[in-house]
Amino acid sequence: MENHLNAKIPEGPLSEKWSNYKKEAKLVSPNNRKKLEVIVVGTGLAGASAAASLAEMGYNVKSFCFQDSPRRAHSVAAQGGVNAAKNYKNDGDSVYRMFYDTLKGGDFRSREANTYRLAECSANLIDQATAQGVPFAREYSGYLRNRSFGGVQVSRTFYARGQTGQQLLLGSYQALMRQVNTGKVNLYARHEMLDLVLIEGKAKGIIARNLDTGKMERHGAHAVVLASGGFGKIYYLSTLAMGCNASAIWRAHRKGAFMANPSWTQIHPTCLPQSGEYQSKLTLMSESLRNDGRIWVPRDKNDTRKANDIPEEERDYYLERKYPAFGNLAPRDIASRSAKEQIDEGKGVGVLKNAVYLDFSRALKEYGKDIIEERYGNLFTMYKKITGIDAYLEPMKISPAAHFSMGGLWVDYELMTTIHGLFAIGEANFSDHGANRLGANSLLQACVDGYFVLPYTLQNFLADEIKNPKTDIHHPEFDKAEEAVKNQLEEFLATKGNKTAEEFHKLLGSELYDKCGLSRSREGLEKAIENIRELRKEFKENLIVPGDASEVNSELEKAGRVADYMEIAELMCIDALQREESCGAHFRTEYQTEEGEAKRDDARFSYSSAWEWNKNPATPILNKETLIFESVTPSVRSYK
Amino acid sequence: MLYVKNALTRKNLMALTGLFLSFFLIIHLFGNLQLLLPEEEAKLQYNWYSHLLAGNIVVKVIAIVLYICILLHTIDAIYLSLKSKKANGPRYAIDKRGRASKWYSRNMMFLGSIIFLFLIIHFKDFWYHFKFGQLPVDKNGNKDLYTLVIAAFDQLWYVILYVIAIIALGYHLLHGVFSAHRTLGLYHPLYSKIVKFLGMAYAIIMTMGYIAIPIFIYLNR
Amino acid sequence: MMKIHLKIWRQKNSQSKGGFKEYTLDDVHQEMSFLEMLDMLNIKLVKKAERPVEFDHDCREGICGQCGVMINGIAHGPLKNTTTCQLHMRSFNDGDTIYVEPFKASAFPLVRDLKINRSSLDNIISSGGYVSVDTGQAPEANTIPIANEIAEAAFDSAACIGCGACVASCKNSSAALFTSAKITQLELLPQGQKETRKRVVAMVNQMEEEGFGHCTNTEACEVECPEDISVLNIARMNYEYNKSKILRNK
Incomplete structure (x- = not known):
């Protein structure tokens, strides 16, 4: 039986949905905000901008990153630029044009309302970043300069030399550090989230490991926001940083958050x-x-x-x-x-x-x-x-090389996952890019989610939380989660085989790149699933991790991340197998035109697949969010 | 309290006292150059000049400022060196960081120590004798410092000591003058370059000037 | 293939005593990056159930600033304007002995082996290295034009990756280059100028509090900086600091 998901898209014409939403959304008075706590995992553009914005509003924020400083999150490495529908060039750009380019670039596999909102909020981001002191490129007149980017016919890309990501990130990092200074944000660098804690079905906290001391920590909150980025590193050889991982979203997935379109990797x-x-x-x-x-x-x-x-x-x-x-x-x-x-x-x-x-x-x-x-x-x-x-x-x-995960945790229009109180923003969610992301849209999405969307949608959620007291970290659910995490680490240490986590990662990566990378086929994917299961079995029996869990242990960190990759890899193959069409980055060799171009099948596959964890990586349950296009008619992408 | 402990303020003090001392060196050199006149003329001229300096109230005030500057410059140097040691913590087992900077810029404390030791000798030999010692007078009735100086520079070891100290001073100035401007906040790229060049010229002229005098005297006697 | 002798600083934690430990790798490839060479060593160590060498790294493309060790006594190794992760083994010769130590400074306590804690740099930014603008307050971006050369100069200062090589290269372990680059960037831009006085005093004081040393203008930091940040930033910080002290309101 197929379950259909409700994305809670607001009523009204496309261009009024976001303002309609904001009109109706519940508010929390400044007095009450200081009683509420929010956990934000990740300090990239999405995480830092969300944490800073929420703290500015008056919420108490706990911000986590595994790097030694929030400024090192991988948003820092983005080079090209950030798109915004400012139409400074007077070359015919508009919110609608940008929305359409993004939707078309994504091969009509994204949610119309989200994509429109992305374009709608894009101009604000340029204003915000400029006010923060981001040194964007300028004309000699002193006004902002634009350049063009792949897949569009207007110049709407703002940039700061070849280091736009770095400069935008430093802007939000500084905003975050400003809130650390005021005490509204508690910063936990070199902390890795290892599990999500649910109390009565609601996300109420996380278990994190202090990577410097090995100590397990419990953190409670009224809501949890995951901004942990993409998982392209699963291919091992990728453009991502060494530490990029899927553990936060995968462990949330195992607790009930659906994963959407996991096989779509740019x-x-x-x-x-x-x-x-x-x-x-x-x-x-x-x-x-x-x-x-x-x-x-x-x-x-x-x-x-x-x-x-x-x-x-x-x-x-x-x-x-x-x-x-x-x-x-x-x-x-x-x-x-x-x-x-x-x-x-x-x-x-x-x-x-x-x-x-x-x-x-x-x-x-x-x-x-x-x-x-x-x-x-x-x-x-x-x-x-x-x-x-x-x-x-x-x-x-x-x-x-593997670069960006279009897939991620499924979220509704409010960026809330299928777990009540758990939100996912930035590359960690799946929402805006469809089956292929346009250049210079990733920085934008991360920032728009963090600065301009989450502060409204999270508040709408928190309005009902005012009556709830601070989360008790001695609740049995915390005990259970901590116990499970500790056991897993002990298992890694006790295996004492002779293959390192990195070696497993390399094997998994090349298998995936080969069979679930640029092109996929039924035969290849079925074989890949078989091989991944083998590899996962070997991982259980033959992993070696020296040292122990009560100290700095980078091998132990890697083992945890690779263990999660072993499970996601299978889901990616299952997802790719299920989608019997070619669209954007997903190219099934069986479904191509005579000229070898992608052949989309709108009649059967105009949906986002949202996978539900079912106790075993081999048997996930497929849920579907049907994509309804009210304003545009999907066309065939042609670049001939 | 932070204001006083603050390294930047300390550095400002260091820069200002240093620059004042550098300025004084110019005046001092002009005085000393009188030693190069023909012997009889030099004697009267130099002793007159020394007397003038000793008697003038303005000069007296400046002299006090000078002593204070030397003292502050030294105390600051010691304070900052200790602070640096504390900031450094454990040191590198293999240290090749020297490739990135000039040796004298890294050893200002060492060069300064040589200068300080020399100053003690210098004060004892000339200043103390002139101020408190019993010196014969020349025919104009001024204390005959000239003869004392000439006698000192007649000894080879003294000349060598003097030259070494002046070379140390030269390198100290080579970094110090330009560094002081940076500390005080000269950030303009062009002017900063000009000051660096002028500082270098100044250091070379001072070194040459001060070295020339004892060597000239030693060789001409 | 090259044979490389390594002498790597091993230290369990900041309290224990550290020292060099020797390793030899026979099959180092010229095209390997320095960190990949360390990866190779670590895989060998782990396979022998020994503790691998802990070192900081993340993006491995020279922009995150997390990597950084002293290689043969020089921060980030022999190449100019190159982070540790972008240094490749072709810069070394067959049979070379390479000494590897962590960055050392009182403000950078050691975590383990080559890993250090640089949160002191975050604390400096936290004390004032930002424009105090809340989300939503920003005016239209083109309201205030900024001359191209000013924006470019601000970028030059903003390019800092926060790796700490300037501190490691400084004879006084001063963070003046790091601190001044942020102060200069924000002072150059009209958006940041309003707060300069307050910012510069706060950041300089914080730098002191974190236990960094003072600047003696040896200019070593500029030479070893992977991003080529100019020492004139420091002079500018001094200028702004003095100005704010002299012109302060009360």
Whole structure:
């Protein structure tokens, strides 16, 4: 039997839904706010902005991060920019246009009302960040500068050199630290949430481990907000930070929060390729390189010549050949998938034959080195730092890498999960991007959730909590949760096998990248599920974690994260298997057009899958949120 | 209390006293240069000049300020060195941080200590004798400091000691003058560069000037 | 493949005594990053049921600021403007001995091995390193134009990643570069200027309270800073501090 979820979308025309919601939402008076406590897990853009905004309103906030400082959350690494429908360029942008671009970019698999709200609140974010002292790029006149980004026809991207994420994060980090100073936020750095505590079905607190001392801590609150980011690190080789993990959302999932569209992962086309078995991460190179760089592979398989020795007529500029209209600027999912096809055909380049060339020789000839240096100098320097190769002299080698999780905890219009009192914001939820995220929309979503949406929707929830006293952390449910977490850690330590958590992670990652990555097939996914189960079994029997739980123990931290990945991986495959269509980043080889493009099936799959935990990773229950498009008619994405 | 303990305020004091002392060095050098005149003229001129300084009320006040500056500069140096030690805590077993800065900028305390020791000798040999000692008078009736100075610079070991101390002073000034401006808040990129250059020129001129005198005297006698 | 001898600082906690421990790796690849080399060592140690070397790291692309160790006596190792995570083994030779120590300063207490606690830097920001604007108060972003070169200069200061290499490289363990970069960024922008006086005094005092040393303008911090933050920020902090002290209202 299929369950259908109610997203609680407000009444009214699309453009009035958010204001209608705000009109009706309940309020909490300033007096009462100081009696209420909120836990926010994660201090990235979503977490820090939410914690700061709630504290400014007068709530008592406890803020957690596993890094040694909130400023290090992985939002810091975003390069490109942040979109906002300001229409400063007078080039025809509007909230509706931005909403439509986002919806189309997501291949019509996101919730209309949420996506519209994202566009609607985008302008406020630029105002807020500017007021915080974020040094956005400016015109010589002193007004804010914009640039264009993939998949749209207007210039609406605001940026701060190639470090927009860092600057936005520092803005919200500073807002957070200001509240730490006033005492409204208690900051717990180097703390990892290991379980969610439910009392009478409501989220009432968390169990966290102090990573410096190993001590288990109980924290109670009137509501819990998860802003723990995405889980692309599950592929091991990804653009994510080493510590990024899914533990917070997965453990919430196991307590009853539904996971939506877990298999939708954006694979970014322009990353540095893996150079050896030892590699720990893949570095992203800004997508902007594709404005002047041409992507190619040798025409013939197993060509061992150096790039510069291959004559022009023996090169295959496959993107220009297949997508003459967009050429090298085809959207991310298409560029990534095409690269993989070439690599799979044996035309990959580099030591491991896992990359394609990104060639600047024509641009260098056309504009001269100075112009190219001005545009991409920092990226060329970064490329040289990492690979030791001068890209002015020979083409760069790039390859696709896991980057962003469109999936995450299912949330309703209020960003509340299926657990009462548990909210999920930023990349940790699933809501706004559909099956593929547009460039420069991730920073936006994190900020809009934290600054402008959650403060209203959480308040609506907290209005009914005023009568409830502070959560008692000696409640038996806390005992139970702490006990379970301790037992799990003890199990890891007691296994005493001979494979490290990292080795398991690498195996899991490559299995997943291979069979549930850029393209998926029934056969591959079924095989993957089988292999993942094997691996999970081996993990239980053959893991090795030295030391003990009462001290700093990074191996123990890793073990916990990998244990969760082992379960999510299966859910991702089950989700991908269930969706018998291709849409956005989800490409099922069985469902493609004759030209090899994604073939969507709106009649059968116009829904978000929301999975419910059922005691075992192998038997999740599928719930559906049917996507209803009131204002737009889904069309076929074409970039030919 | 924090205001006084505050390192930035302390550094300001250090900078201001240092700059005053640097200014004094210019005056002192002009006085000393009179030693390079032909012997008879130099003697009368120099002794007259010394007498002038000793008798003038304005100069007396300045002298007191000078002593206070030396004292404050030294106390501050000791205070800040102790503070630095405390801030550093345990030290590195392998330390190659020196590649990033000039050796003299890292050893201002050491250079300052050499200068301080030298000052004690300097005060004892000349200032103390002039102020409290029994000196013969020249034909104008001024105390004959000139002969005392010349006699001192007649000894090779004294000249060497003097030169070493002046070189230490030179390096101290090389970093100190420019650093003082930074401490006081000169942040303009161009002016900061100019001050750095002028500071360097100043340090070199002072060093050359002060070294030239004893060597000249030693070689000419 | 290279053979690398490692002498790594091992210390159980801030109370216990630490010292170098020797390891040799025979199969270090030139293309490995420095941290991947440590990963390799750790996998070997864990497989022998020994405690791996604890070290700080996260993004591994030079922007989060969490990594940072002294490599052969230099913060973040031999390359200029490069964080530890972006240093690759091709910067070393076959047979080299590499000494690895944590950043050391009283304000950076050791957690374990190469891991340190830099919350003192957060406390400095917390004391005043922000614009006091609540969510919702912001005016339209283009209301106040900011000249391009001012915005760029503010960015130069804002680029700090908070790794603490400046403190580790300073002979006095001063956090002046870190503190002054934030003060300068916010002073340059009209949005932040209003609070400069209050901010600069609060942040300088907090820096003192955290136990950092003073600045003697050796300029080592600028040389070793991965983000190339200028020492002129420090001069600007001094200027603003003096100004606020001289011009204070009461």
